[in-house]
Amino acid sequence: MHPDNALVTFAQERSHVFVWISTSTGPPAASAQHHRYDYLRAALRQRGLESTVEWGLSDYIVHAELPDGSSLIISPPQEPASEHPEAPESWMVTRHRSAEPAVYEVVYDSEPDGPDARHGGSVPDLLDAVEARLDWLGIPRQEQERSAEERAAGAVLYRAGFVPAVAAGGVHAYRLPLYMTDPAEQRLVVARAFDMLQAEGFNLAGDPDLLDPEPLPTQADMSLGDRLGHLAQAVQAATHTSEVAAPLTELTAPGDGVLQRAAEILDATADWWEGFGDTADHRHVEHLRLIAEDLDSHAIRLQAIRNDLADHHTVHPNRAQAGAERTFPQATASSRVNAALASSPSAGQHAVPAGLLTESSARTAPSPARPPSTPGR
Numbered sequence: 001m002h003p004d005n006a007l008v009t010f011a012q013e014r015s016h017v018f019v020w021i022s023t024s025t026g027p028p029a030a031s032a033q034h035h036r037y038d039y040l041r042a043a044l045r046q047r048g049l050e051s052t053v054e055w056g057l058s059d060y061i062v063h064a065e066l067p068d069g070s071s072l073i074i075s076p077p078q079e080p081a082s083e084h085p086e087a088p089e090s091w092m093v094t095r096h097r098s099a100e101p102a103v104y105e106v107v108y109d110s111e112p113d114g115p116d117a118r119h120g121g122s123v124p125d126l127l128d129a130v131e132a133r134l135d136w137l138g139i140p141r142q143e144q145e146r147s148a149e150e151r152a153a154g155a156v157l158y159r160a161g162f163v164p165a166v167a168a169g170g171v172h173a174y175r176l177p178l179y180m181t182d183p184a185e186q187r188l189v190v191a192r193a194f195d196m197l198q199a200e201g202f203n204l205a206g207d208p209d210l211l212d213p214e215p216l217p218t219q220a221d222m223s224l225g226d227r228l229g230h231l232a233q234a235v236q237a238a239t240h241t242s243e244v245a246a247p248l249t250e251l252t253a254p255g256d257g258v259l260q261r262a263a264e265i266l267d268a269t270a271d272w273w274e275g276f277g278d279t280a281d282h283r284h285v286e287h288l289r290l291i292a293e294d295l296d297s298h299a300i301r302l303q304a305i306r307n308d309l310a311d312h313h314t315v316h317p318n319r320a321q322a323g324a325e326r327t328f329p330q331a332t333a334s335s336r337v338n339a340a341l342a343s344s345p346s347a348g349q350h351a352v353p354a355g356l357l358t359e360s361s362a363r364t365a366p367s368p369a370r371p372p373s374t375p376g377r
Helices: 026-043 123-138 147-161 181-197 224-236 241-253 258-273 279-312 329-338
Strands: 006-013 017-024 051-055 058-065 071-075 090-095 103-109 164-167 172-175 204-205
Touching: 006 026, 006 123, 006 147, 006 181, 017 026, 017 123, 017 147, 017 181, 026 051, 026 058, 026 090, 026 123, 058 329, 071 123, 090 123, 103 123, 147 172, 147 181, 147 241, 181 204, 224 241, 241 258, 241 279
Parallel strands: 006 204
Antiparallel strands: 006 017, 017 172, 051 058, 058 071, 071 090, 090 103, 164 172
16 A cells, blocks of 8 residues: 555546646645645756645645745636636646745736636646746756655556646656557546546546446456466457557556566576576576676566557557458557456446545445556565
């Protein structure tokens, strides 16, 4: 299980779905109250800027002090407040300084009558505008190491079918494949990610419309070899790139992919064997370690292939007719791949209360069927 200060936020951006992973540096009480702004504060921390969450006119705002003595305010709609606080319809960003020389400027305004109205509630466009202003002010970016919680959540998202991305300001994010734009298909993948993340104890936020209303199927247990065999059969029968990317995901998932686990077995075996001591034993140990290193290297190359394949998101040109009868390929791909895996950690639990997904509306899920997706080697 992961600490309460780890938040995973799902957001619809036009025809795409993005996910931000953030951890709060504030005290637990403040973290619980203001979690929904963590991804904005993470972008500011990339510039070395500390921020606070404060009450505005009718909703919370993000306030950051800049090196030149001015203040940056990032605000959702006020007077009246947004009807969807987890996903505001617009944003306003202002910079001001009361001391001389006084400053007041509107950095970004996507309210209906604002100059950036075309962007609406888009978070990437909001962050792009903030980043451009911080660049203009000469505030440098600062590389920050990802936390263990961020890496663990990223590994779960990768396994669910997401592709790593970097949002404005270098903030780590994930997205669905570029050409996966069918809403029903998107909901299916988001629902799978939601269940897997919730089973591992992450706080979640986002729009419930992104979730597929149908429960994920349950499967009987089978041996690891049989599971991998079913993955190979799924590839042989595949008509769509998503059906091939899904098994590759199982092989290459960061932290708990098949190749990484295989390398860990080889390393552990080498450690165990090292104590025997004769020449033949030393050769075996050396070979085991070399093979483990090769697997790590191959896993990195295969991750790049998997990401490129996922982005293609199209029917195979020589198998298009076979795939034409499908409503959306990922549903079949998920069923085939899920049949090759252990039971879904929260199969059949897609009842979501009205309103937005927050930590208070999290569903109770049983323990995951496989070890948590924490970074391994």
